[in-house]
Amino acid sequence: MIKVLFFATIRDYTREKETVAEGSGTVGDLLLELSDRYGGEFRDEAFDGDTISDRVIVLVNGRHIAHTGGAETRLSEGDTVAVFPIIGGG
Template structure:
């Protein structure tokens, strides 16, 4: 399946570009894609020590936060867009 992946702030710096398109054969969930991205870009540091998504990281599937769907178990299909936002601080 082909997915468009969008990266923001420090994640964009790690990946080197804002948007990439990737073809995945063996993924079906958001968690699968994040594991593949961590393998490709170790500097993303998406997972905590327990394997869960790090606190304050936001992942959106087609503009909707996956935390409000099925989290890392959110199912994917080809042609979708995942956007990854790192923790942000400031004021």
């Protein structure tokens, strides 16, 4: 199982703070699966066309996917994936 955590406005689209996903694959595969599960609003936030949107931050086991292979980052049983919206502040 892969644990998936949702934060801030992403929770508005999923209506839950966490879920689990089966098996392994890539971060891109997982986000597509979650898009099927949670619908168009989630997909529109998570993707720009076929690429992961710059409106979300995705961490795998606390590491930003920009440093681990982006959408091609491999997932393994027991991983934790966190999905955050970009939040500005000052």
